[in-house]
Amino acid sequence: GAVVSQHPSRVICKSGTSVKIECRSLDFQATTMFWYRQFPKQSLMLMATSNEGSKATYEQGVEKDKFLINHASLTLSTLTVTSAHPEDSSFYICSASRDFYNEQFFGPGTRLTVL
Amino acid sequence: KNEVEQSPQNLTAQEGEFITINCSYSVGISALHWLQQHPGGGIVSLFMLSSGKKKHGRLIATINIQEKHSSLHITASHPRDSAVYICAVFLNTGNQFYFGTGTSLTVIP
Numbered sequence: 001g002a003v004v005s006q007h008p009s010r011v012i013c014k015s016g017t018s019v020k021i022e023c024r025s026l027d028f029q030a031t032t033m034f035w036y037r038q039f040p041k042q043s044l045m046l047m048a049t050s051n052e053g054s055k056a057t058y059e060q061g062v063e064k065d066k067f068l069i070n071h072a073s074l075t076l077s078t079l080t081v082t083s084a085h086p087e088d089s090s091f092y093i094c095s096a097s098r099d100f101y102n103e104q105f106f107g108p109g110t111r112l113t114v115l
Numbered sequence: 116k117n118e119v120e121q122s123p124q125n126l127t128a129q130e131g132e133f134i135t136i137n138c139s140y141s142v143g144i145s146a147l148h149w150l151q152q153h154p155g156g157g158i159v160s161l162f163m164l165s166s167g168k169k170k171h172g173r174l175i176a177t178i179n180i181q182e183k184h185s186s187l188h189i190t191a192s193h194p195r196d197s198a199v200y201i202c203a204v205f206l207n208t209g210n211q212f213y214f215g216t217g218t219s220l221t222v223i224p
Contacts, residue, residue: 043214043215046212046214093156101205103163104160105160106150106160108156108157
């Protein structure tokens with residue numbers, strides 16, 4: 001099956017710092033990667049969709065200058081939370097797909113805590 | 116109004132019971148995705164289907180496009196099936212999809 005990794009799995013940082021989360025598809029080429037956020041006891045919320053080599057498409061209400069997404073290769077996408085604040089504390093999950101309409105394979109998630 | 120409604124929201128079952136989780140949607144779709152999220156947060160893709168029925172082990176997913184409804188069945192349920200089950204629909208009008216709020220399943224030994 002397709003494997004997607006995320007790193008780090010857990011990060012604690014001080015308010016005002018930036019945090020980078022990596023999402024890698026290990027055994028397939030992912031044209032499309034998705035970034036989600038999930039608050040406790042809530043469903044997944046799509047933040048943005050990225051296609052390799054082009055700018056990410058952000059969902060309404062998601063600040064593109066705060067959540068920087070780079071999908072530089074067919075196996076790697078990164079999400080950088082810039083100037084993180086406590087309200088950014090959440091569970092961030094990525095998924096990868098061969099293309100938008102194909103099955104998504106999910107990473108294990110990154111739990112971000114901003115103090 | 117949610118484009119995707121799941122029922123029940125919470126479900127507790129005895130080990131061995133047959134379980135059904137429902138997903139209804141109000142939009143035209145090209146495909147529907149069933150996901151399983153374990154207590155630790157990890158998400159596993161169970162099925163992606165656009166018509167008919169798919170089976171994998173003890174899991175069966177069906178979809179009726181005309182009725183805009185899908186069901187996920189678990190036969191001979193086991194405590195390790197305890198998880199949140201989420202359905203997501205891909206719209207047939209463009210690059211967009213919607214998630215249901217999930218069904219939390221607890222299977223008691």
